[in-house]
């Protein structure tokens with residue numbers, strides 16, 4: 001199985017199709033702690049990470065911001081005391097693209113490798 005976290009985001013525009021059910025079956029097991037939620041009629045990947053305090057939650061938020069800027073693909077981030085909710089979806093297609101699964105896997109890698117989550 002290819003390691004999603006090693007992949008680079010592909011180019012995506014308004015005409016790019018969303019991931020299919022078959023692709024979701026392949027990709028979702030690689031990010032088992034993420035949920036696919038329907039928000040305002042659009043699917044998103046969401047995961048909440050827990051931390052010991054606000055400062056650490058904010059540092060994680062900034063690390064996710066860095067990988068987002070590198071990739072040119074950006075999440076919604078909700079930082080609170082001791083937790084950060086990360087949501088990935090592709091605005092241009094109002095749903096999920098392989099890029100969102102790649103970024104979720106990269107987010108898990110940052111959490112594990114730099115924050116011991």
Ligand SMILES: C[C@H](O)[C@H](O)[C@H]1CNC2=NC(N)=NC(=O)C2=N1
Nearest residue numbers: 072073074075089090091092093
């Ligand atoms: C112009 C720029 O590349 C686009 O607006 C990018 C920026 N980051 C993005 N992030 C996400 N998550 N979805 C997008 O459609 C998107 N579009």
